[in-house]
Amino acid sequence: MAETYTFTDKDLKEIEKITAKYPDKQSAVLPVLWYAQDKFGHTDPAVQQLVSKTLGVPEAHIRGVVSFYTQFYEKPMGKNVLDVCTCLSCQVSGGYDMLHYIEEKLGIKAGETTPDGEFSVQSVECLGACGYAPILQVTNDKFVNHLTPEKVDKLIEDLRAGKQPDFESNPMPQHEKGS
Ligand code: FES
Structure with missing residues (x-):
C-alpha cells in the first residue's frame, strides 16, 4: 500500500x-x-x-x-545521493568513467540505491561548474571537483563514516590572482 x-x-x-x-x-x-x-x-x-x-x-x-529538476527525488533515496555530471564538459573529462567507477564500487547502476540505503547514484545534467570537471554533487549540497578514483574512494569512505566532504570553493577566473 x-x-x-x-x-x-x-x-x-x-x-x-x-x-x-x-x-x-x-x-x-x-x-x-x-x-x-x-x-x-x-x-x-x-x-x-x-x-x-x-x-x-x-x-x-x-x-x-x-x-x-533532478534535485527533486521522485522516489525515496539513499542517505547520500551522488549526482555525477555526465554533461558535455564533464563527459569529455571522464564523467562517464567516474560514473561507472562509482557504479562498480557500490554495486548499483545510476538511478538505484544500495541495499543498505546508504547511497543512491544519479547521472545528471550540467551542475554549472564545468571548469572543475568532472564533478559530482552530494545530496544537493557540496561539490567534489576534478574527480579521480582516489577522490571517489575517499568520499565514499568518509560518507560511510558520517563525514561530509570539505567545501571546495570554485573561484571564477576573474577572482584568480593577478587578474
Ligand atoms: S558539464 Fe559538468 S558541470 Fe557543466
Whole structure:
C-alpha cells in the first residue's frame, strides 16, 4: 500500500509563511516542494499529491516541476545521493568513467540505491561548474571537483563514516590572482 503523508499544523504555518512571500500559490511551488522534500526525504507521487492539495495547484503542474529538476527525488533515496555530471564538459573529462567507477564500487547502476540505503547514484545534467570537471554533487549540497578514483574512494569512505566532504570553493577566473 502506498504510504500516506501529511503536513502537521506547524508545517502548514511554515508553508503559509512561504506562500505569503509570493503573489500566488503557484509561484510558491518550488520552495514548498523543497520544504516537503526536507521533511519526507523525497517528493514521490504521494508527496506531490499532498503539495497539490495543500496549495490548490493542479497535480500535473507539481509533477511537471518535480520531473524537470533532478534535485527533486521522485522516489525515496539513499542517505547520500551522488549526482555525477555526465554533461558535455564533464563527459569529455571522464564523467562517464567516474560514473561507472562509482557504479562498480557500490554495486548499483545510476538511478538505484544500495541495499543498505546508504547511497543512491544519479547521472545528471550540467551542475554549472564545468571548469572543475568532472564533478559530482552530494545530496544537493557540496561539490567534489576534478574527480579521480582516489577522490571517489575517499568520499565514499568518509560518507560511510558520517563525514561530509570539505567545501571546495570554485573561484571564477576573474577572482584568480593577478587578474
Ligand atoms: S558539464 Fe559538468 S558541470 Fe557543466
